[in-house]
Amino acid sequence: MSLFQSKLRDIQDRLHKKELSVADLVDESYRRIGEVEDRVKAFLTLNEEGARRRAAELDDRLGDGEAKGLLFGLPAGIKDNIVTRGLRTTCASKLLDNFKPVHHATVMDKLDAAQSITIGKLNMDEFAMGGSNENSAYHVTRNPWNLEHVPGGSSGGSAAAVAAGEVFFALGSDTGGSIRQPAAYCGVVGLKPTYGLVSRFGLVAFASSLDQIGPVTRSVEDAAYVLQAIAGHDPLDSTSANVDIPDYLSALTGDVRGLRIAVPKEYFGEGIDPAVKDAVLTALKVLESQGAVWEEVSMPHNEYAVATYYLLASSEASSNLARFDGVRYGVRSSEAESLLDVFVKSRSEGFGDEVKRRIMLGTYALSSGYYDAYYLKAQKVRTLIKRDFDVVFEKFDLVLGPTAPTPAFKLGAQVDDPLTMYLNDIFSIPVNLAGVPAISVPCGTNAEGLPIGLQLIGRAFDESTVLRAAHAYEQATDHHKQRPNL
Structure with a gap:
C-alpha cells in the first residue's frame, strides 16, 4: 500500500x-487486491491481462521519452x-451481466490520452440507485474502515477501492451525492463537477439532468489532476458545456x-449526528483561522430537496431504463414465449427491487393526470432550490456544510427502510438539483473511528475556488493522511 500513499506528482x-x-x-x-479484495469486495470485473499489456506499452514510452500524460x-x-x-459493463445489474461495450465512454478516451491504466470495474448500487452499495445484484462492498459498515453509494466500490489502496484513483458518478457520500463514509476525497463540465457520453443514464462523472482520490491535489484530464467539451454529449x-x-x-x-442553518438542524456537527464546525474554524470569513445564511427550500429529487430522478429513470427490454442488448429471459414475454420477463428477472421501485414511482409521476401534480411541481421546486444557491452566491464564494448527516451506518441497518436511506442524501441532493460543483474531504472521525466528510459547494464552473479551499483545509489538517487498518 505504500506506493499508493504517495502523491500523484511524487509517483x-x-x-x-x-x-x-x-x-x-x-x-x-x-x-493489494489479492490481499484485501475478499473482504472489501470493491470490484466486479478485473482487467489484469489488459492492464499488464498497457503497462508494458507505457514503460516503452517511458524509455522513449513519450511519457507525457497527465496521469x-x-x-x-x-x-x-x-x-x-x-x-x-454491468451497472451491477443481472440485466447487463453479459454486456461488453463496443466503444469507450468519452472519459475513458480522455484517461487513455492521459496514459492511465484501467485495473477493473467497480461495484455500485444497481444502475446507480442507492446510498449503501447494498443494491448491487452481485455482492455487497464493505467499508474498509469497518467491514461491518456500508461504504456508501452508489459509487461505494470507487470509494472503497481508493480507501483500501487497491487503485490510485477511481471514477464515480454523482446523481444525488453518489460520489461525495461514499467518499465521506470511506475517508477519501470525492469531487462532483459542475453539470456539463465532464462528458456524460458513455455513462449509462440514470437521471440525465442530474448525472455527473467525477474523481475519487486520496487528496485534493490528486482530484485536481484527474479533473484536469477528464474535463472539457464533448460534441457527442448534447449537455456538455463549451467553456474554457x-x-x-x-x-x-x-x-x-x-x-x-x-x-x-438548515444544514445543522434536526437529524445531524453530533459528531458530524462538531467535526464540520471545527473545520469551519480552521478555514476561519486561515483568513476566510463566514456568515450563517438560510436556504429555505432545502427541506423539499429530497422529495423533489426522488420525483425527478425516478421520472427520468423510468424513461431512461425503458431501453432495457431484452431485445437490443443485455440478458434476455429464457422463459419468454412471446414478444410481450421478452419485455416483461427480461425486466422482471433482470431488475432488482430498488430499480423496480424507482421505475414504478417515476412512471406514476409521469402518467396522465399526475404529471402536473408531481413532475411539473417538482421541476418548479427545483428552480426554487437553484435560486437559493444563486442568491447565496451573489454574496459568498462557497457554501459549507456536512456531506452526510451521519457517518457510515451498519450493513443491513436501513436496507428495509428506503425512506430513511433516502434521507442520507439530504445535504448532497441540492447540489445536483442546482447543477453546481461540490467536494467532500475528510474532516475527522466519530468515537467508533468512522470517517466524517466536510462538503464545500461552489458556483457553477468555479471548481478552482472549491479546490483551493479544500486544499487549504487539507494542508492545515491530517485527516486525509489517516488510513484504514485492514
Whole structure:
C-alpha cells in the first residue's frame, strides 16, 4: 500500500527518474487486491491481462521519452456504469451481466490520452440507485474502515477501492451525492463537477439532468489532476458545456484569505449526528483561522430537496431504463414465449427491487393526470432550490456544510427502510438539483473511528475556488493522511 500513499506528482517524478516502472504500479495494485479484495469486495470485473499489456506499452514510452500524460502509468478503477470497450459493463445489474461495450465512454478516451491504466470495474448500487452499495445484484462492498459498515453509494466500490489502496484513483458518478457520500463514509476525497463540465457520453443514464462523472482520490491535489484530464467539451454529449478549462492545479495556492463562506442553518438542524456537527464546525474554524470569513445564511427550500429529487430522478429513470427490454442488448429471459414475454420477463428477472421501485414511482409521476401534480411541481421546486444557491452566491464564494448527516451506518441497518436511506442524501441532493460543483474531504472521525466528510459547494464552473479551499483545509489538517487498518 505504500506506493499508493504517495502523491500523484511524487509517483510521476519517480517514474521519470526510472526509480519505478509502470509495471511496478500495476503489480502493486493487483498485489493489494489479492490481499484485501475478499473482504472489501470493491470490484466486479478485473482487467489484469489488459492492464499488464498497457503497462508494458507505457514503460516503452517511458524509455522513449513519450511519457507525457497527465496521469501517466497510474492504476485506476472505473465505476461499472461507465462503458469500457471490450470490458464487461454491468451497472451491477443481472440485466447487463453479459454486456461488453463496443466503444469507450468519452472519459475513458480522455484517461487513455492521459496514459492511465484501467485495473477493473467497480461495484455500485444497481444502475446507480442507492446510498449503501447494498443494491448491487452481485455482492455487497464493505467499508474498509469497518467491514461491518456500508461504504456508501452508489459509487461505494470507487470509494472503497481508493480507501483500501487497491487503485490510485477511481471514477464515480454523482446523481444525488453518489460520489461525495461514499467518499465521506470511506475517508477519501470525492469531487462532483459542475453539470456539463465532464462528458456524460458513455455513462449509462440514470437521471440525465442530474448525472455527473467525477474523481475519487486520496487528496485534493490528486482530484485536481484527474479533473484536469477528464474535463472539457464533448460534441457527442448534447449537455456538455463549451467553456474554457482553467489550470486547476494553479488554484491550489493554500491561500483562502478573504474567502467568503456561507453556512446554511438548515444544514445543522434536526437529524445531524453530533459528531458530524462538531467535526464540520471545527473545520469551519480552521478555514476561519486561515483568513476566510463566514456568515450563517438560510436556504429555505432545502427541506423539499429530497422529495423533489426522488420525483425527478425516478421520472427520468423510468424513461431512461425503458431501453432495457431484452431485445437490443443485455440478458434476455429464457422463459419468454412471446414478444410481450421478452419485455416483461427480461425486466422482471433482470431488475432488482430498488430499480423496480424507482421505475414504478417515476412512471406514476409521469402518467396522465399526475404529471402536473408531481413532475411539473417538482421541476418548479427545483428552480426554487437553484435560486437559493444563486442568491447565496451573489454574496459568498462557497457554501459549507456536512456531506452526510451521519457517518457510515451498519450493513443491513436501513436496507428495509428506503425512506430513511433516502434521507442520507439530504445535504448532497441540492447540489445536483442546482447543477453546481461540490467536494467532500475528510474532516475527522466519530468515537467508533468512522470517517466524517466536510462538503464545500461552489458556483457553477468555479471548481478552482472549491479546490483551493479544500486544499487549504487539507494542508492545515491530517485527516486525509489517516488510513484504514485492514
